[in-house]
Amino acid sequence: DGSVVTGTLRSAAEHGLPHEVLDTAATRARFPAFEMADHLVSVLDPRAGYLEPEACNDAHLSLALAAGAEASFEEPAIEWSVEGDGVRVKTHAGTYFADHLVIATGPWMSNLLPGLDLRLSVERQAVFWLDPPMDAAMYDSPGFPIYAYEYKPGNICYGFPRLARGVKASVMHGGEISDGPEDIRRTTDDRDLSSLRDALGPVLPALATAPVRESGTCLFTNTPDHDFIIDFHPLYPQVLISSPCSGHGFKFASAIGELQAELLIDGKTKFDLAPFRIGRFSLR
Numbered sequence: 001d002g003s004v005v006t007g008t009l010r011s012a013a014e015h016g017l018p019h020e021v022l023d024t025a026a027t028r029a030r031f032p033a034f035e036m037a038d039h040l041v042s043v044l045d046p047r048a049g050y051l052e053p054e055a056c057n058d059a060h061l062s063l064a065l066a067a068g069a070e071a072s073f074e075e076p077a078i079e080w081s082v083e084g085d086g087v088r089v090k091t092h093a094g095t096y097f098a099d100h101l102v103i104a105t106g107p108w109m110s111n112l113l114p115g116l117d118l119r120l121s122v123e124r125q126a127v128f129w130l131d132p133p134m135d136a137a138m139y140d141s142p143g144f145p146i147y148a149y150e151y152k153p154g155n156i157c158y159g160f161p162r163l164a165r166g167v168k169a170s171v172m173h174g175g176e177i178s179d180g181p182e183d184i185r186r187t188t189d190d191r192d193l194s195s196l197r198d199a200l201g202p203v204l205p206a207l208a209t210a211p212v213r214e215s216g217t218c219l220f221t222n223t224p225d226h227d228f229i230i231d232f233h234p235l236y237p238q239v240l241i242s243s244p245c246s247g248h249g250f251k252f253a254s255a256i257g258e259l260q261a262e263l264l265i266d267g268k269t270k271f272d273l274a275p276f277r278i279g280r281f282s283l284r
Contacts, residue, residue, distance in 0.1 A: 002150040008043045020044040031145065033138040036203050050146050050160055051251060060257065077105070077112060082236050100264045104242040107181040107219045113241065118229060119281050120244055123220040124175040124184045126192035129166030130210040139167050139207070148172070149203050157199035159207075166213040171199050173220070173247065181219055188215040220247035223281070230256065230276040232263075240264060241278065 012019040021043055024036040036042070061071060072093070080089045080101060087101040103112055107122040132139050141161035148158040159169035174195070178184050193212065200208035221244040223229060228249060233239040240263055243249055243256055255271070262269040 002153065004148055004150040004156060005041060005043055008045070012043075012045075018046055020046070031138075031143060033136075033144055033207065034147075034203055035205055040203070044145070048146060053250060056250075056253065060253070080112065080239075082238070085238060087236075087238055100238050100240065102240045102242055102260055102264070104260075106244060107184075107221045109221060109241075109244055110180060113233075116234075116278075117281070118241075118244070118278065119224050121222050122178045122181055122184060123173065123222055123247070124178070124186075125170065125173075125218045125220055125247065126175065126188045126196070127168065127170040127216055127218060128188070128193065128196055128212055129163075129168050129214040130207055131166050131213040132162075132207055132210040136206075147203075149199070151199045151202060155199070157196065159200075159204075167207060167210070169196060169200060169204075169207065171196055173222075175220070184217070184219060186217050188217060222246045225280070228252075228256075228276045229278060230259065230273050231278040234278060 008019070009021075011017065021041055022030065023041055024038050027034050027036055027042045030044075034042070065071060072091075075091045075093045078090045078092065080087055080103075082088075083097060086097060086099045089096045089098070089101065103109065105112055110118065110120055138144060139162045144161040144167075146158070146160050148156050150156050155174060156172040157169065158172055159167065161167065176185065193215075197208045223244055223246055226246040226248075228243050228245055230242050231240075233241055240260060242260055245252070249256070259269040259271045259273070262271075
């Protein structure tokens with residue numbers, strides 16, 4: 001009756017997605033690393049998988065450059081302003097003029113949108129790559145799928161099969177909150193690891209005790225309802241504000257890029273963006 005299982009089943013029913021509901025014995029037989037209590041069930045999505053962000057970013061950039069785009073890196077934006085029907089953007093390297101501007105700066109969103117209270121919060125996330133025995137093939141794909149486990153109501157841990165850096169695992173949300181990225185602590189500690197081990201223990205006990213190969217932190221930029229923001233600036237129709245994604249947005253990058261292009265070129269998109277409008281939040 002948890003949100004992960006009920007939500008997954010509802011989505012599968014709504015969209016006609018293939019799936020299997022497995023009890024503890026069937027889960028263990030199929031995926032030996034999982035040792036679940038008898039009252040738990042799992043839902044298997046046979047079409048599920050994971051994305052390699054670096055490869056995806058390389059593909060997006062390569063296609064954009066081939067189509068005539070220009071890309072600049074290590075060039076922080078200082079400010080932007082409206083120039084007639086267009087915009088001006090000032091960076092450390094110079095000034096740019098354009099007909100349209102997309103602000104998609106994640107945790108730096110509030111810094112570049114003074115006067116708009118989008119009620120964003122920046123959340124520190126700790127991630128770990130664990131190192132169970134290399135001869136334990138049970139952590140290799142496809143015998144070890146990506147997973148999300150609701151270890152207590154509203155709290156989820158998740159992870160991946162063994163990749164080059166190890167077996168990645170993390171607790172979703174629950175990290176320290178800040179108004180911006182400058183104050184976020186960028187190292188992990190024993191409390192982070194203890195929280196992860198406690199979350200993994202009931203379903204992946206051997207992984208929960210595995211040594212750590214690597215750890216790091218990343219930033220979630222959360223909206224109050226954890227849905228996206230994709231909408232034009234309420235005062236400047238040439239400025240599109242896009243996608244503080246509350247930690248779950250990368251998998252939608254291709255779709256969001258497509259609808260951004262449609263909005264800027266055609267002024268409309270075939271996607272229903274009603275759930276992502278700025279108007280659902282109070283503005284200053």
